[in-house]
Amino acid sequence: MRRLLRHPAGLFGAVLIALLVLLALVGPPVWGDAAGRIDAQRISQGASASHLLGTDALGRDLLARTLVATRLTLGLSVLATLIGTLAGVLLGTLPSLLPRAAGRLVVAAVDILVAFPALLLAMFTAVVTGLGAKGAVLGIGAALAPTFARLTHTLTASIARADYIAAARMLRVPRRRVLTRHILPNIAEPLILNTAQAMGSALLGLSAMSFLGMGVQAPGYDWGRLLNEAFGHVYVTPSVVIAPAVAVALAGLGFMLLGDTFAKAAAGPEGPSGPAVVPRPPASEAAPETGAVLEVRDLTVAFPGGITPVRQVSLTVREGEILGLVGESGSGKSMTAAAIGRIVPHPGVVAAARTLLCGTDLDGLTAAQRHKLLGSSLAMVFQDPTSSLNPALRVGGQLTEVATLHDGATTAQARARAVERLDRVHIRRPAQVVRQYPHELSGGMRQRAVIAMGLMGTPRLIIADEPTTALDVTVQREVLKVLREVVDDTRAGALFISHDIAVVGELCDRVAVMYAGRVVEELPAAALRHARHPYTRALIASLPDMDTDRALPLATIPGRQPSPGDVGSGCAFADRCALATRSCSLRPELTARGAGHAVACWEA
Template identity: 55%
Template sequence: MSYACRLRHALRTPVGLTALAGVLALALVALLGPVVLGPTAERVDTGAILQGPAAAHLLGTDNLGRDIAARVVVATRLTLGLTLAATAIGVLGALLLGVAPAVLDRRAGRVVTAAVGVLISFPGLLFVLFLATVFGVGASGAVLAVGLAMVPPGARLVQNLTASVAGSEYVAAARILGVGRLRMITRHLLPNIAEPCLLFAAQAAAGTLVAFSGLSFLGLGVQAPAYDWGRLLDDQLDRLYLNPVAALAPGAAVVLTGVVFALVGEVLAQAARPARPTAGGTAAAPGPAPRPARPDGTLLQMHDLRVSFPDGRRPVRGASLSVREGEAIGLVGESGSGKSLTAQAVAGLVPSPGLVEAGTLRFEGRDLLAERPRGTALAMVFQDPMASLNPALSVGRQLSEVVEVHERAARSVAWVRAVDRLRAVRIPDAAHRARQRPHAYSGGMRQRAVIGMGLMGTPRLIIADEPTTALDVTVQRQVLDLLGEVRRESGAALLLISHDLAIVAGVCERVLVMYAGRIVEDLPVADLAGRAAHPYTRALIGAVPTLTTDRDRELATIPGRPPEPDDTHPGCPFAARCAHADDRCRTDAPELVPHGTAARVACWHPLTPAAPGSGNPIPEVRDASTTEEATA
């Protein structure tokens, strides 16, 4: 449902109807009031000075015999105009300073955040009075003073909201695509914080009205002969006990208008509120021409990759791997072993303030430490598809953005390709589904849509970070089959990150085993069950039950815990949990070296192949029961 449709629906509610009536009333009074009652408001009648309410003058007259009710009506135009002008300055400034830290470099973003923090520490009223003194007495100075005083609190709100969105995976995906800063703000950041921002703008408008009227009441705002509600309130304050209606009428106008602003903000925010997630034939435009393969066939080359953080954590500590054209590689390991951070380092998505270093990190011959990979050459399928899709945009719009940004394609051409890619990943009724937002998709359809997003270009490498997590077995099979079809049709290489050895064994050709931020074994899938040489790999395989596993026997586990990311102990990281570890393992870390004909292993004591027909090898790990059995 588009924003216009949601707005029409919101206007049909009691709150919406009340807000609409209030806006129409204010608009009519502001437009027609000076025309109809302007002469009456300016007419001086010395014979009717300071009269009380009567049929001729509903609210009485002022010290020149002018009709107070007419002046309150005429003042509506100037009051609303100045209030909206000040609100526009405040909201625009708040948005600019609020989103700046998310799109500027780290140092500039910190400067902006610190500046906002300093400004917001001043009391609001004192800040307004200070700015009003700086800009001078009058309507223009008051507009600038009230508008600029609204910027710091608004900017802090927008900064907090933007920070919660900027870390989302769909924003990370947009960065991979090379989306510019302006498009990033208008398409991915602001739409997802629109609801609280609209509420803030409405409340700020009401606050601005009160502040502006206060300045005029104090003599710092509108100056005679012009007048607004604050000026009228000041003129009648001395007669509060003699003619209270005349004194309270401008104040009542301020209160009622503030209520209308609040209702308008509620309606606009309700229309901007994204729908909550629920469970649950056009010719294709030509894609970009395929790129020629590199002579040596190596697509991704990574050696000694390190990811560290200022607090001393080193989740990735010297990982090395290479991916060739069209190859499918699985990256497995326990949670926290550094698999996802390795993929994020390749895509340039390591969260701040993480530092990525490497001896070599090249994709398509490009140094990824110096430049980001091309968005159309690298496709990333994240673990949570709902977090990978922008809830404020239709799925088709998000897919079409890829070719709009990178190929400068027209929107109509990009839309045709988006529908075709959704059809290619088996989304039923793709033309209709493309216009829906992510909440209308089931989990499996969202994952397929994310894969389709990667196919908007011609990817050379697809990084799938646990793409089947939280999906049922049937949908898992569909997603994995789809990845296989994509590889066969596009010739793309696949780096599949998973903790499920069965999935990796069914999809990939090679397996990389990761432990404590290092690649500890690299071997063909065919050798995984019987020829794994690293004790950790054997332990992982042994912990996977099969149809032949004795159900009366306890499941095999790996005692102990992996080392913490800030652990600086030398030696093999698996030594504390390994039954084969000796003094050398505890002091010297083994390198990843060739082992056999087609494998590599980082172990001082690689294990011999399991006996044929022995099934999954049982992990040999150090615990009390193992020691007692060995002694017996």
Template identity: 55%
Template sequence: MTALSACLLLVAFAVLGPVLFGDRAARIDTDAINQGSSAAHLLGTDQLGRDIAARVVVATRQTLRLTLLAAAVGVGGGLLLGVAPTVTGRRLGRLITATVGVLVAFPGLLFLLFLATIFGVGSTGAVLAVGLAMVPPVARLVQNLTASVAGSDYVAAARILGVGRFRLVVRHLLPNIAEPSVLFATQAMSGILVAFSGLSFLGLGVQPPEYDWGRLLNEQLNRVYVNPVAALAPGAAVVLTGLVFALVGEVLAHAGGRRAPQREEPEPRRDDMPAPTVPDEDGSLVSARDLRVTFPGGRQAVRGISLDIRAGEAVGLVGESGSGKSLSALALADLVPHPGQVRARTLRFDGHDLRTEPKPGTELAMVFQDPMASLNPALRVGRQLAEVAEVHLGASRARAAARAVDRLGAVRIPEPERRARQRPHEYSGGMRQRAVIAMGLMGEPKLVVADEPTTALDVSVQRQVLDLLAEVREDSGAALLLISHDLAVVSQVCERILVMYGGLIVEELPVSALAAGAAHPYTRALVGAVPTMTTEPGTDLVTIPGRPPEPGETGPGCPFAPRCARVRERCRTDAPALTTTGPDRKVACWYPVDEVTARAPARTTGRESETTP
């Protein structure tokens, strides 16, 4: 609001100032020469008896106009030189980049005075000098930004499709660098204003009878001891307007990083929180109690889950996108990206407290969804695998390289010696996924976390990767946490399934009970949405209306209530706890589905379900 008010005030001065005070600012009064402040003349008069306050107000339009023109020259020239290396030939692009680098290294003030001398005195020369002096820093910023965008797949696809250079810049490059470029230009306008006013103060900018704030400061400086207000007023206008430009830049920067406002989620009451347990007593390899992942604004993506993974066990973590599956796994490995914060009452791995002790190192292996994000395209695959053994196990370079070849062979990559010398782009998608699994096996992992390892793979390769994970678990004795949104994939490998929704675990059950024994309506809907070989043609699959909640959108009741066909009033006001219903069976639902109600699907009329549990 402060920035908006200040901008409106500047616009009002620029538009209405010359109209309301133009005659008074130009009126010469020989009887009122060099007078001090008075009721008739707020800031006094100049050597011709003209009202200084009126001249400061009238000069707002000229100062802002010339500042904006110089900014347009600087930003326009910077954009042209910034994107040129991306759309021109290699030699010309290198020449432009080198030229910009030299100009950026040259002292800015000397470069400005050099340009002002070339273009001569006057407002036009000053606009060109200040604008062109701004071109190198803008061009350097744009070059750095476009370099990161130009290597993207969608830019490469546009080139292959024959998109022209102009359209490539306008549609694919500039929109993706607009935000930081606008922020930089807005904040740089403060420097442009000061530079332009400085040229006018030195007599190189605006010339009489025209005037701007820099010219007025020059005219009144020799009277600073007689009438200091008259001399300081133009300078104060420059400083305050520069602060307005900087403030607008800060507002835009803040708005650029802002998301939809989120309300703070209340912390659970201590008596509602589960009591801490000692995970090693029941043989659990991993034990977490009240695990939470919180982002700024009180947005909790994981809202207090508790889970145990026994040594050698295969556990599936399923749910829709955004349910908190991957963040839960990243929290176990201490890999939650900044500014996320992980908190838990208990978080233990193999007897070690992960809240106070170092990371588990190679005892916990991560297999990520996109292998190309885990593999450096510029390095050979064998070298990347060997680095794990060198850094974490202290192996020599030769022993690490030999182990890399051995691990590539262990994941059934043919000719591992030759493949170790290749780079990731020479691998197929399935082979890259195998290489990432081999990277996790460079140590001796006790837990392998596989985050959507079969995404974007065809069915045959998907089956091979799943078989490989099962073999790795059998050969190494490591536990497996398989994250997926595909129940069919999890059912092939895992023994127990955890179902997540809205940052919470809503059901835990054995794989054998998944098809017919799921108790939570959400789990049953997920099962019903997957066709099987026995599904009759033309059968309507289950669909879940609505969408999953975003972090911070969940209310006081059950997070699945807005989409549930069995919802009742209690579901909207009270959140059910995860309650044990049998061996390896837990469910968080007030009205779970049992064998009787499973035969009679719920019918919803209005806000209440007619089905009796």
């Protein structure tokens, strides 16, 4: 809460709401008599010394009535919000409890209600249930419910396929218990945050209903009712509408600001265990390596809660060279690539002693300069080309965008370059492909198109993050051949990420092996059979070849890799290593063991 209130908008909203709550508590006992005192001598008067904002048609003080009306206005708003929230959550969770056909009917009904104008729905409900405070509260609650139902259904569907939900269903846990024990606790936070904004909407809606004569009825009064009564005199004494109008505006603003700040704070960089903190390593004193397109020293990526998926990784990629980054899933390979490309998802924090791209320190550039350098010198090829290509745009339009934005090329020049780049990656009939949509291409063609997109500029570094995982063996070999040709032709450097050490050994010049966020061995690809780290040797041994005895089970690595938040101070591989000794309780550093060969192991 202290961090939240440091935001000016959140502080302003909190102060407004606190003042309203205070007025709701003290308003009736302090100003109740003045609000109800009739004065026939001062009927419908404007502002004066005795009545700062004027009087109503019975001579009652409008400022006092506005202050007293705070309690009823806030009370009805809270009640309407609770009704809308509870009804919406119930509607949103029904599809998870009902049979599939009935659940679809509920979802369709919610969709129809969401499309219906909220105020009209509230007015219709109020007419059916009866005019007055009760009808207005039920009407506003009914208007809020579809929004909460849609949000609840969306959040429920987003976690319905989680492993723990599947496990509960396999154990025959009743649907109602799955909902209350596993689903609702995990979606409670966004629902609570949305409630603050819904409170503001309820207050404005109730005031509108009372202003239209469908809400609170005389002799009761809320802010909307006061506006209704004063509206007939607004042209004679404009001051009579100031108090209730300002009260409605400030209350609505306060709830909206507070709800918006809550939402931003929940999505911000500070998690339940505080913000991710990565001490910046001291700047590297070693001279930059000549001919290196990428040089990274002591790269670390951290997330709130002590999650550190990348730990002091150092890499060098030279011109015309492909460096393979290999390891099991979860070892930190993709996060390392994201940190180099400055696309680590929020709220991750990246720190490094030095990150040089084409000899330029990325940390020494402004955001605009860094964006320009990365856009022109770095190309990234991701695992799934379907997510890299917009299905609604033609392939040519997506390729030309790179050239027009970063190089200032004309549309004709960019289109000609797109055809040439598609031809370079061996796509047949490139002039026809630029007019096609991604779904009209095969998986291999889409991956080649993504490589061509990266080549639309003049990249000096290509990062390929498992670009062949979803492809069959034949197409995989063709794409790897294209990548090798591109590196040889352009003399760019490439960082090739994979979990397949056989592919890495065939394609790459050097190999860096990652485990639990660290590089544990680096060596030439030709020397993989002479690897010294137990983890690297275990990866190689797990690959079957033509001499593998099919009567025996496939070789595996026992145990599992520790999660990024559970890595201890010793060797992370010790629990799975047959060579582990007492010295492994201390983490070994990456140490040179020959020309181009470094190992982080006490026993290697």
